[in-house]
Amino acid sequence: MKTIASAIHACALIVTLSGLGATSEVNYDESKVPGYVLPDPLLLPNGSRIENSRAWLKHGRPHTLDLFAEHVYGRSPGRPAGMRFKTLSEDKNALGGKAIRKQILIMFTGQEDGPSLELLVYIPKNAPRPVPVFLGLNFYGNQSVHTDPGIRITRSWMRDSNDGSVVNNRATEKSRGLQATRWAIDKALERGFAVATFYYGDIEPDHADGWKKGVRAALSKNGSATVFKPGDWGAIAAWAWGLSRAMDYIERDRALDAKRVVVFGHSRQGKAALWAGASDRRFAIVISNDSGCGGAALSRRRFGETVERINTSFPHWFCGNFKKYNGNEDALPVDQHQLIALIAPRPVYVASAQEDLWADPKGEFLAAKHAEPVYALFKLPGLGVTEMPPVNTPVGNCIAYHIRSGKHDITDYDWEQYFRFAEKHFGMTQRR
Ligand code: GCU
Numbered sequence: 169m170k171t172i173a174s175a176i177h178a179c180a181l182i183v184t185l186s187g188l189g190a191t192s193e194v195n196y197d198e199s200k201v202p203g204y205v206l207p208d209p210l211l212l213p214n215g216s217r218i219e220n221s222r223a224w225l226k227h228g229r230p231h232t233l234d235l236f237a238e239h240v241y242g243r244s245p246g247r248p249a250g251m252r253f254k255t256l257s258e259d260k261n262a263l264g265g266k267a268i269r270k271q272i273l274i275m276f277t278g279q280e281d282g283p284s285l286e287l288l289v290y291i292p293k294n295a296p297r298p299v300p301v302f303l304g305l306n307f308y309g310n311q312s313v314h315t316d317p318g319i320r321i322t323r324s325w326m327r328d329s330n331d332g333s334v335v336n337n338r339a340t341e342k343s344r345g346l347q348a349t350r351w352a353i354d355k356a357l358e359r360g361f362a363v364a365t366f367y368y369g370d371i372e373p374d375h376a377d378g379w380k381k382g383v384r385a386a387l388s389k390n391g392s393a394t395v396f397k398p399g400d401w402g403a404i405a406a407w408a409w410g411l412s413r414a415m416d417y418i419e420r421d422r423a424l425d426a427k428r429v430v431v432f433g434h435s436r437q438g439k440a441a442l443w444a445g446a447s448d449r450r451f452a453i454v455i456s457n458d459s460g461c462g463g464a465a466l467s468r469r470r471f472g473e474t475v476e477r478i479n480t481s482f483p484h485w486f487c488g489n490f491k492k493y494n495g496n497e498d499a500l501p502v503d504q505h506q507l508i509a510l511i512a513p514r515p516v517y518v519a520s521a522q523e524d525l526w527a528d529p530k531g532e533f534l535a536a537k538h539a540e541p542v543y544a545l546f547k548l549p550g551l552g553v554t555e556m557p558p559v560n561t562p563v564g565n566c567i568a569y570h571i572r573s574g575k576h577d578i579t580d581y582d583w584e585q586y587f588r589f590a591e592k593h594f595g596m597t598q599r600r
Contacts, residue, residue, distance in 0.1 A: 194472065194473070194474075194477070194526075195470060195471055195472070196471070196472065196525050198471070198530070201469050201470065201471055202468075202469075202470060204466075204468035204469065204497070204498060205498075206466070206468065206503050206505060206538055207500075207501065207502055207503055207506065209228070209232065209505065209506045209509045209538070209539070209541060209542050210224075210228065210541055210542070210545075212227055212228065212231065213231070218545070219545075220545055221513070221545040221546045224512070224542060224545050228542070229510060232502065232506050232509070232510055233446065233447060233510055235501050235502045235506075236443075236446065236447075236502055236506070236507060236510070237399065237405075237447075237487075238399045238487075238489060239399075239487070239489045239490060239492075239493070239500065239501055239502065240462070240486055240487065240489075240490050240500075240502065241401065241402060241404055241405040241408070241443050241486060241487060241490075242396075242399055242400045242401035242402045242405045242486065242487030242488075242489075243399055243400060243401055243405075243487075244401040244405045244406070244408070244409045244447075245387060245401075245409070247412070247413065247416055248276045248277060248387065250276075250277050250278035251274065251275065251276055251277075251278060251413070251416065252274075252275045252278040253272055253273070253274055253275070253417055253420070254272070254273040254275065254280070255270060255271070255272055255273075256271040256272065256273050256286070256320065257269070257270070257271045257318070257320070258270045258271075259318055260293075262290065262316065262318060263290070263314075263316060263354070263357070265293070266292065266293055266294075266357060267290045267291060267292055267293055267357050268289075268290070268291040268293060268423070269288070269289070269290055269291075269316070269318055269319075270287075270288075270289040270291070270421075271286060271287070271288055271289075271310075271319070271320055272286070272287040272289065272417055273285075273286055273287075274286075274287060274413050274414065274416070274417055276383060276386070276387065276413065277386075277387075282386065283382070283383050283386035283387065284370065285366045285367075285370040285371060285410055285413065285414070286310065286320065286322065286366055286367070286370060287364055287365070287366045287414050287417055288310040288313070288319060288320075288364065288365050288366065289301075289362060289363070289364045289421070289424075290353055290356075290357060290362060290363045290364075291362045291423050291424070292356075292357040292358070292360055292361070292362065295357075295360035295361075296360070297422070297423055298422060298423060298424055298425035298426075299360065299361065299362045299423060299424055299425055300360070300361055300362070300425050300428035300429070300430070300590065300594050300596070301361065301362045301363070301364055301418055301424050301425065301428065301429045301430065302356055302361050302362070302363050302364070302430045302432060302586075302590070303363075303364045303365070303411060303414055303415070303418070303429055303430065303431050303432070303451075304364075304365055304431065304432045304433050304434075304437065304441065305365065305366065305367070305368040305407055305410070305411065305433055305437040305440060305441075306347065306351075306365045306366065306367055306368065306437075307347060307367075307368065307437070308322075308326065308333070308334075308339065308343055308346055308347055308367070309321060309322030309324070309326065309339040309343060309367045309369075310322055310365060310366065310367060311339060311343055311344045311345075312333075312339070312343050312344070312345065312346045312347040312348075313345075313347055313348060313350075313351040313353065313365055314345055314348055314351060314353050315344055315345035315348060316345075317344070319344070321339050321340075321341065321343070321344075322339050322367045322369075322370070323338065323339075324367055324369045324370050324373070325337050325338075325369055325373040325378075325381060326338065326339055326367075326369060326373075327374075327375075329343075333346055349579070349580075350434065350577070350578045350579075351363070351365075352580060352583035352587075355580075355583060355587070356583075356587070359587050359591070359596075360596060361430075361587070361590070362423070362424055364414060364418065364424075366410065366414060368407050368410070368437060368440070370410070371383050371406050371407050371409070371410035372384060372403050372406045372407065372484075374403065374436075374484075375484070376483050376484050377484075378403065378484060379394075379403065379406075379484060380392035382403075382406060383406055383409070383410070384396075384400075384401060384403075384406050396487075396488060397488070398487060398488035398489040399487055399488070399489055400487060400488070401487065402484060402485050402486045402487045402490075403482075403484045403485050404436070404439050404440050404443060404462070404485050404486065405443060405487070407437065407440035407444075408440045408441070408443040408444035408447065408448075409444075411431055411440065411441065411444040411448075411451075412444060412447075412448045412450075415429060415431075415448065415450050415451065419450075426450065427452060428452050428453075428590075428594050429450065429451055429452055429453075430451070430452065430453040430454075430455060430586070430590050431444050431445050431451040431453070431454055431455070432454070432455035432456075432457065432586065433455070433456065433457065433459070434457040434458060434459075434577075434578040435457070435458050435459060435460065435463075435527075435576065436459075436463075436482075436485070438455075438456040438457050438458060438459030438460075438463050438464070439456075439459045439460075439462050439463035439485075441454060441455065441456060441459075442454060442456050442459060442463055442464065442507055442508070442511075443507070445510075445511050445514070445516070446507050446510035446511055447510075449514075451514070452514055452515075452593075452594075453514060453515045453516070453517070453589070453590055453593060453594075454511050454514065454515075454516045454517070455516075455517045455519070455586050455589075456516075456517070456518050456519065456532075457519050457578045457582055458519065458520060458521050458524050458527050458576050458577070458578070459518075459527065459532070460472065460473055460524070460526060460527025460528060460532070461473035461474065461475065461477070461478045461527070461528070462475075462478055462485065462486060462490075462504075463504070463527075463532075464504055464507075464508065464518045464531075464532040464535050464536065465504060465527060465528040465531035465532045465535060466503050466504050466505065466528070466531040466534055466535050466538075467493070467497045467500060467503055467504060468497045468498060468500070468503055469528060469530070469531040469534070470497060471525075471528040471530070471531055472525050472526040472527060472528040472531075473526050473527065473528070474495075474497070475490065475493045475494055475495075475496075475497055475500075476494035476495050479491050479494055480494075503535070504531075504535045505534070505535040505536075505537070505538035505539045506539070507535075508535055508536055508539035508567070509539040509541075509542035509543075511539075512539070512542045512543045512545070512546060512548070512566075513543065513546040513548055513566070515566045515567075515568070515589065515593045516536075516539075516566070516567055516568070517564075517567075517568040517569070517585070517586060517589050518532050518533070518535070518536040518567070518568070518569050519532075519569070519570050519571070519572065519582055519585070520532045520533065520569075520570070520571040520572070521571065521572050521573075521574055521575055521576055521577065522559050522571055522572065522573050522574060523573075523574060523575045523576070524575060524576040526576070527576065529556075529571050530556060532569075533556045533569055533571070536550075536551055536564075536567050536569050537550070537551055537554075539567055540567065543566050543567060548565070548566040549565040549566055550564065550565065550566060550567040551563055551564040551565075551567050551568070551569055552564055552565060556571065557569070557570070557571065558571075559571050559572065559573045560572055560573055560581070562585050566593075568585075568589055570582075570585055
């Protein structure tokens with residue numbers, strides 16, 4: 169079996185990105201990863217060490233969370249007081265009769281014409297109530313996750329696509345099911361999970377000026393004239409905030425088990441899932457699929473996408489302060505292993521793809537590995553290995569990891585591992 173080390177060796181090269189405004193080079197050569205020292209997750213600013221889980225929860229966790237809010241993702245507001253929910257549709261015989269399909273409008277200011285998200289929920293009809301849930305954002309609208317003709321087509325802004333699936337920044341009928349290979353909805357239902365999702369652009373369109381039409385403006389008293397402070401929320405924090413609002417709905421739907429919600433995401437949405445899981449302890453399990461820089465990968469390795477690169481290409485994703493660390497990763501008061509540690513004692517799964525070197529698979533593995541001391545405070549087993557496993561060989565217990573063969577994507581292989589992981593930690597009967 170080919171290991172990631174040999175894959176990286178085979179691809180060892182330095183690429184200069186031109187025309188994108190960044191001056192730095194992209195390193196894919198393991199031997200050129202600079203030496204670095206990771207912040208110790210158990211060390212407090214006064215020099216004392218956290219020795220047990222109580223001290224972690226009382227001091228370490230709030231301190232670490234605050235550093236991530238201030239320096240990386242930015243601070244988000246809580247649940248808006250006037251928020252309301254409206255059932256837009258409910259079909260008790262969806263997908264050939266095996267599921268209930270609900271479409272829920274979550275109105276952040278309580279008004280239908282105000283900022284909102286539209287949550288699509290499938291609930292398996294014959295699973296014992298309440299049902300555990302997989303909750304994740306989607307990239308191209310709810311109608312893209314399945315061919316089901318009953319899914320309402322997302323109305324929010326979307327980037328145009330030349331295949332006719334998005335025209336004049338609006339999704340068309342042609343986009344129905346376009347991302348279905350990334351969504352194992354039928355399999356989830358068969359295994360007794362509900363699936364809930366919404367379009368991330370409902371919260372904020374994903375471009376530099378998108379915030380003006382998203383919740384970051386709508387919930388601010390100055391609207392699109394808002395001037396953000398360097399520690400205010402960026403788009404990733406806003407998407408994560410949306411996941412928490414979806415959780416608010418799940419808590420009030422009696423068919424769903426709010427104590428068994430898996431928050432997951434791929435790529436930039438994996439970054440959002442990690443931040444949602446780190447900052448909102450109601451999420452029982454967190455899954456990061458190929459989340460890379462600003463997600464599960466260690467920033468200090470500067471392998472593949474770097475802090476400077478991501479802040480240049482996506483200036484709206486992180487808070488203003490994060491830009492201080494462009495080319496200056498060693499000054500970051502945190503690194504991404506501590507983001508994973510914030511999820512403790514809840515189970516977390518980090519996944520990489522062998523050809524996805526941009527996301528730095530080894531950096532993702534190492535972040536998971538270096539979160540272990542915090543899980544150990546809870547006497548919980550982490551990865552159980554010291555070296556990166558071969559491809560397609562999942563490892564771990566409360567922290568799990570795999571590197572799949574293939575590209576940057578979320579595939580049936582990934583889903584199979586996530587179902588098993590959730591079944592194990594939720595104590596569901598394992599059928600396979
Ligand atoms: C870009 C970006 C990554 C991100 C990815 C995605 O490649 O540089 O940080 O994870 O898009 O969301 O697909």
